[in-house]
Amino acid sequence: MTEAGRSHFWHSDGRRLSGLSTLLLLLPFFTIIAFVFVYPILQLLVISILEPHPTLDNYARVVENPVHMRVLMRTLWTAMLVTALSVVLGFPVAYYMSRAKGTVAALVAVCVILPLWSSVLVRTAAWSFLFQRNGLINSALMSLGLTSQPFKLLYTQSAVVIAMTHVLLPFMILPIYGALRSIPNDYGRAAAVLGATRLRTFLEVILPLSLPGVVSGSLLVFLTALGFFITPALLGSPQEMMISTLVSKQIREVLDWPFAAALVGVLTVFVTLLAIIFSKMLRFDRLMGNAS
């Protein structure tokens, strides 16, 4: 191993950490990861290929049944849509937060962070009130005379996408905000004095330098969205199921563990592939300013 590639750990006073202290510091974390994450996932994947007997039948059932593939595709599509919407809605807020000071800026920051203090269930329930047949949105539309019949909003895929975007938006805003905040003010000034308009400064300097934040926010939102359960279950239509609902059904109603495990296995493969493509495409470390 080269000198540069070797990991060093330091005490806050600059002395090197001994191997033992490093181990003690990290042991609890790795124990938890091993027992509550790695082990169950592996167990699940083992079940998916070993039960009822060693076979790939469970996977065949996922891939061959168009209904299941549609659920999988719908899940991926919804997660992508939610991610894209979060970028579009979140970037301006993050940009504002990174530039602003004072009361309004503090207020915006609170509005971004505060929803994280309430549970997803509460926020989803709030949306179901708004989306009801005679909920706030429909009554507003009708009293404005924009429609005479209430729209069907609740139990649609649109409701799911809107509510999920709302719930996940902070996870997009915060990483982008972090990336934008780390761009020194002088970069914008330098670009301006070198002749760039505000738009060019944004496109050529600010946006590229904020991409690491956009990428990590997108990964965070996309991966969380894939596994979302409560929101699709409460706001979505039973005809347009998402994968988490399907998995839950298999486990709790049909009691078909091997098949549920295969569903999770297929999803895991998709996610891994997407994550690899994503980070390769955007060449993460070059953007971060680390020369390869």
Added chain:
Amino acid sequence: MGLGARGRRIEGKTEGKRGSVNIVSARQSASGASIRISRLEKRFGAVSAVDGVDIDIAAGEFIALLGPSGSGKTTILMSVAGFEFPTSGTIHVDSEDLTYVPSNRRNLGMVFQNYTLFPHMSILDNVAFPLKMRGLRTAERHARAEAALATVRLAGYGHRRPNELSGGQQQRVALARAIVYQPRVLLMDEPLSALDKNLREDMQLEIKRLHAELGITVIFVTHDQSEALTMADRIAVLRDGKIQQIGPARQLYERPANLFTAGFIGEMNFVDVRVESVGDDVAVALPWGETWRLPATAAVEPAVAGEAAVLAVRPERLQLGVSPAGQVIAVTLSDVVYAGAALLLIGHLPDGTEMRARIPGASQLSSLVPGDVASFTIPTEAMLLYRGKRR
């Protein structure tokens, strides 16, 4: 539209430049602009950062804005760059009023303290950036960026990334980027303060050389007086948003216009005195009872009989021993410091006022020790008289 016109102007100039083969002819094609800053004021709430500043800068001049932090020097530069709009006053470059023109349409070059190279671009793309903004085609802007890199002696570094270069190299790239579009004014905001001492001295020469070659007008902000003294044609000393003095290094050092400049530039000894009479010469009473007659030219500010005044003299102007060429003082030495080229003697006058002397050729003076009372002569022409009291 405006950009197009500028683009053409760059091309025209480059053609002229290409013909020039040596530094002399480059100097003749001097392309600096004159700058006129008039009654500039910038207030932040109740605080005046810049308070009625007037500076006229000649085309091709190298001017340094020198002052302690909070003196307003950076705010002036920010106003010239267009990052701040002044509360009142105007900024003209040549005869064009740029006071409220946005930065990107001022066509000025600027180098920042922290290099500000864009980390996601190669060195070449960084230098070519201003040309890209001016709508030049890729091949053209790469050729010019290469040429600009060669001017700062970094030819062949174009493919690297900013973080692969040392601080000094990065600042040279920033310099290349600031001159590649041939602006007529170069603004520099403490460009050398992030570099270590040796590198700083190299860069000072590099910047001086570029200034001579390009004939560009330079405004250089610094808090380092030796940097200002070595580099600038003229120095504007600022304090609390006001100009204290503006002039060439020699004038600032040898005849500071007021007490602040006298204390700010270089080392200075101050003695509180009282003006007794003003006539063909100025008679001043010293704290220990003596009366000295100084030539009228010693009074930098008009002396008024009966008022307090401050006598100032540079430590290196003191002569060890008694001589008829000036006034003699007795100093009780408290420190004798060997400082290489000179011996630094620190001591006290009879009234307790501290007095420093720098005596060159230190070796024969090694017999002096703390506690000795040494006689010094202050040459008459080395004495400067200011109004007020020392702080």
